Amino acid sequence: MSGARPSRLIAATGAALLGIGLPGLIWSLPAVRAAPAPDDATVAAGPVAHIPPPAFDPPAAARTGTAVLAGGCFWGVQGVFQHVKGVTAAVAGYSGGTRATADYGTVSNGGTGHAESVMIRFDPAVVSYGRLLQIYFALVADPTTLDRQGPDSGTQYRTALFPTSPAQAKVAAAYIAQLGRAGAWPRPIVTRIEPYKGFFPAEAYHQDYLTLHPDSPYIRYNDLPKVAALRRAFPALYRARPVLVNAKG
Numbered sequence: 001m002s003g004a005r006p007s008r009l010i011a012a013t014g015a016a017l018l019g020i021g022l023p024g025l026i027w028s029l030p031a032v033r034a035a036p037a038p039d040d041a042t043v044a045a046g047p048v049a050h051i052p053p054p055a056f057d058p059p060a061a062a063r064t065g066t067a068v069l070a071g072g073c074f075w076g077v078q079g080v081f082q083h084v085k086g087v088t089a090a091v092a093g094y095s096g097g098t099r100a101t102a103d104y105g106t107v108s109n110g111g112t113g114h115a116e117s118v119m120i121r122f123d124p125a126v127v128s129y130g131r132l133l134q135i136y137f138a139l140v141a142d143p144t145t146l147d148r149q150g151p152d153s154g155t156q157y158r159t160a161l162f163p164t165s166p167a168q169a170k171v172a173a174a175y176i177a178q179l180g181r182a183g184a185w186p187r188p189i190v191t192r193i194e195p196y197k198g199f200f201p202a203e204a205y206h207q208d209y210l211t212l213h214p215d216s217p218y219i220r221y222n223d224l225p226k227v228a229a230l231r232r233a234f235p236a237l238y239r240a241r242p243v244l245v246n247a248k249g
Helices: 006-018 074-081 129-140 166-182 217-222 224-233
Strands: 065-071 087-095 115-122 159-161 199-201
Touching (some): 065 074, 065 129, 074 115, 074 224, 115 129, 115 199, 129 166, 129 224, 217 224
Antiparallel strands (some): 065 159, 087 115, 087 199
16 A cells, blocks of 8 residues: 555554454553653654644533544554553544444555544543644644655545544634644644544554554654653653553553
């Protein structure tokens, strides 16, 4: 497929040979360890320092929140948000299409409507939806590249927000408008706010990928710098040990 990484194809093949299934949101994977934060020398670019917090970010009425967003390859998106305080779960998966096409092989063709996405469950008393969006726009994804993030291209790698409530939709729309007025990027923001049609967890071998494979060249170059940037730019929200789909180890 266009934009496929050999490491992802190897992971998929290995999972197929091992017969890994998908019984739910928790899978039996090898024991894991917290992904090491890279030295500053290995960090490419820091976060976009001029991304302000959302001006409109009212307190949530519920005690728990669920955010679904897409920002390119879900390995790195999941990995960053697993290190955010207040996040109680971050699951890689697919959103934007139907359940029938929510599998990696089909989504990789780029015609399903799905985007590689991450479902984030969070405690609004610790981190708000708007704050999650600030982290997303500051260091997770480039919102000005259409259907492309880094080396990956295709509609499945688009940047998109899938609000799970009318309140979230208002915050998302107001924040994108705010960033657009501020001219935060030299190019227009192309991140879309899309209707939430459901979230479908990805295959087991995609979960916790950043933590399980910190030495992968793709992870080291594209994703670990974002975790290090989170630690530097949002120290009050950074947690050293990630919250994992597979909590063993």
